[in-house]
Amino acid sequence: MKTIPILNITQFEKEESLTDFYSNDLKKHLLKNKEIFHRPHKHDFFLCVCFLKGSGIHEVDFDSYTVSPGSVFFLMPGQTHYWKFDEQPEGYIFFHSQDFYEFHFSNKKLQQFPFYYSYNNPPYINLTIDNLTPLEYYFKEVNLEFHQSLPFNKQKIVSLVDLIYIDLSRLYINEKTVHRSSTPIYLQTLSSLETTIEAFYKTEKSAKFYAEKLSITTKHLNRITKTTLNKTTTELITERILLEAKRLIVHSDNSLSLVGQSLGYEDYAYFSKVFKSKTHKTPMEFRKEYRL
Known part of the structure; x- marks a missing residue:
């Protein structure tokens, strides 16, 4: 039976030592993967992408979402998605395995974050300019660190990712209808x-x-x-x-x-x-x- 292609992190950056994490400037990432992103596909990792410029549509499991400056999307393993852009997008993208995050935080799980605790929760948030500015700095720092070979770079990256997820969770809870009373x-x-x-x-x-x-x-x-x-x-x-x-x-x-x-x-x-x-x-x- 023909199936939907499932992409692995190592397909994107085989030469990198961090085989359980990947980051890139969004424009460069899309250019390198121009034969992939516009066709339906799956990932076996968690993905987070932040748009600073551009417009278009992001379809995730048959639901369509508008892409605009300030859009942040989250994907969990197994979800089918593709992008269709009207204007050239700019921003940052990173993805990682579950172990990459949880190995460094023995008492924390990715599912603690509202956008990851259920496939039923909306996979996006729209940020205002005020909220986008500090988060843009974190995304940029993650990308810079990933493309350098410095001591403790993995520890710094996972700490920055944690900060991104914490700040986005606070904004997500305020914007989306999520059940905060759930134990x-x-x-x-x-x-x-x-x-x-x-x-x-x-x-x-x-x-x-x-x-x-x-x-x-x-x-x-x-x-x-x-x-x-x-x-x-x-x-x-x-x-x-x-x-x-x-x-x-x-x-x-x-x-x-x-x-x-x-x-x-x-x-x-x-x-x-x-x-x-x-x-x-x-x-x-x-x-x-x-x-x-």
Whole structure:
């Protein structure tokens, strides 16, 4: 089955010693990867990009976001995205593995930051000029440090990244509707749930299965998902299945029946019925409309 390409950090900067981190001036990065960025693709790392100039569209898992000066985007491993620019963008981009960050902070996780604790949270924030100025300095310092060979450069980079994430989290919480009342235990369980769904969604569709995997009751798991995301466990499972269905329907040339089978639906008619009930389009209608 044809799949969406997944990019690895080492594909971008093989000559660098920091194989779990990459940074670049955005204009240079896009020029070096001009054959990649405008086509749908995935990453196996966390990505953060800050726009100082330019305009266009950033599509992430079938949701489109406007790019403008002050836009900052966050991507987690596995998300499908591409860029379409109307004006030449400028700014900074960096990406890294989970271990790169968490190795240096034994008591901190990337999922503590609101833009990373769930795939359901918006993957962007729009900064004002006042907020952008100090963050631009941090992004610039990260990039300068990455392209130099100085003592303790990895320690300095991860410290700067931490400062960027802290400042962006404060602004993100104020701008986005996030559930600040959620306890750390709830957020940790939500993260474990999303990881478990990722591993089993093609074969397991019931909330009971995931509750048992997490050693809690179905009722309590629903309480956690409703508190953190205002969604039921079943809704999260269904959304993950539909997202993968959309990816395969649009970004591959596989038959629609094969797409259904790969997601655990042997009966294509039933798969088409489920898909239409959630999207109001059949798989074929969705493929034709998106490609047009």
